[in-house]
Amino acid sequence: MSRGKPIGRLFLVFAMFALFMAGCEKPMSNVLDPQGKTGKEQLHLINLSVYIMILVCVVVFAIFFYVLLRFRRKPGDNSIPKQVEGSLTLEILWIVIPVILLVILAIPTVAVTFSQAKAAPKQQSDDFIRVKAIGHQFWWEFQYPDHNIRTAQELHIPVGKKVYVEVTSDDVVHAFWVPGLAGKVDASPGRINRVPIDAEKPGVYKGRCAELCGASHALMNFQVVAEKSSDFDKWVKKRQSPNSDPQTAEQKDGKKVFAQNCMSCHAIDGTQLKMRGNKAPNLTGFSSRNKIAGLLDNNEKNLDRWLHNPEEVKPGTYMPGFSHLDKKDMTSLKAYLQSLE
Structure with missing residues (x-):
């Protein structure tokens, strides 16, 4: 009995927690x-x-x-109740x-x-x-x-x-x-x-x-x-009818980095350079999306985290990390991606 009480209490706590969490979703x-x-x-x-x-x-x-x-045994009553089998x-x-x-x-x-x-x-x-x-x-x-x-x-x-x-x-x-x-x-x-x-x-x-x-x-x-x-x-x-061509020198450099490293998998519509990769998400209008990889809030810090080590964010993802890029190339790549509206 002494071992059963802690287990029962633990079960009650988890049940209350599950009930509480069920009402937390918007x-x-x-x-x-x-x-x-x-x-x-x-x-x-x-x-x-x-x-x-x-x-x-x-x-x-x-x-x-x-x-x-109704059919409980009464004191002194030893008779057999009426059977309904069959x-x-x-x-x-x-x-x-x-x-x-x-x-x-x-x-x-x-x-x-x-x-x-x-x-x-x-x-x-x-x-x-x-x-x-x-x-x-x-x-x-x-x-x-x-x-x-x-x-x-x-x-x-x-x-x-x-x-x-x-x-x-x-x-x-x-x-x-x-x-x-x-x-x-x-x-x-x-x-x-x-x-x-x-x-x-x-x-x-x-x-x-x-x-x-x-x-x-x-x-x-x-x-x-x-x-x-x-x-x-x-x-x-x-x-x-997107316009995904870069507007600044930094964004133009970022587009070159993208073409060298990402174009075989990702597509971006609305550019003079045809980017038609179909192995990974289409990135047209990337900066207007709420999330990066469907998971992280779309901001520069999370974009940097995703580009450096996607495996850390999504284990098993096929996207390689870009930690091999120098600081200048990484900055220009992020600038280009954030310009895609």
């Missing part, structure tokens, strides 16, 4: 407070299953306590009732699942946009086929419009999940899975990989930036 990252129609449909299914389980628990415990009290009525009841409950749960679940797995309409419309989300170790690529845009780590969407997301992977199995907007969907190599997302109000929603995929699985984050339609249109125009 609403835009809370799966139980979705900010879009898709998430609300999924939450309805969660609530339905919880209500059915609560009903079952209440009925079972009510019967249990009734039997416990009762056809009871057997029918405990087969039919679970089947009815499963049907009540299955019909809306199947309907919502098939509805949300539909492909985007073939004809482009102002009511929706298409996005292809590709998981890589350990970053996310986003392609907008109707807008001819390829970007990474930030998925921009217009508020009030449905976004048809086609999810796949370029290497191992990942999972695309934006808790504040919709449930997770697997990103599997050679296979396209679909999930619609939508946001009812502007904001930045946290996204993450929800499938163990390697050393930096826990760091494979991204953001969904939901913005007004007018702001989204501005972002689209800026990404379609």
Whole structure:
């Protein structure tokens, strides 16, 4: 007994801590407070299953306590209670009732699942946009086929419009999940899975990989930036016609350093020198992103940290460090990257 008490107290502490942490997430990252129609449909299914389980628990415990009290052994009563073994009525009841409950749960679940797995309409419309989300170790690529845009780590969407997301992977199995907007969907190599997302109000929603995929699985984050339609249109125009050429001598030197060290993997649109690497994130508009590598706040200090030792920030990343660059080249490279708006 003396050993059991500390273990019980420790369990209680961890349970209270978990309950406390469950309420610390901002609403835009809370799966139980979705900010879009898709998430609300999924939450309805969660609530339905919880209500059915609560009903079952209440009925079972009510019967249990009734039997416990009604048929308890009384002093001096040694008679055998009436046996119900083999009762056809009871057997029918405990087969039919679970089947009815499963049907009540299955019909809306199947309907919502098939509805949300539909492909985007073939004809482009102002009511929706298409996005292809590709998981890589350990970053996310986003392609907008109707807008001819390829970007990474930030998925921009217009508020009030449905976004048809086609999810796949370029290497191992990942999972695309934006808790504040919709449930997770697997990103599997050679296979396209679909999930619609939508946001009812502007904001930045946290996204993450929800499938163990390697050393930096826990760091494979991204953001969904939901913005007004007018702001989204501005972002689209800026990404379609970017000006990524350097303006100062230092930035020009940085572009040369980039071309010598980074161009084979990274792409930058809107430059006279064609940079079309496709092995790593597209860096067009890099300075306007909220995060570096989907993880660090976008500032000079964190950029310096990332460039010097990416492995320290994201274990298992394929990006090599650039500690071999001298101070002048590193400074000019950072100046060029920070000029990409």
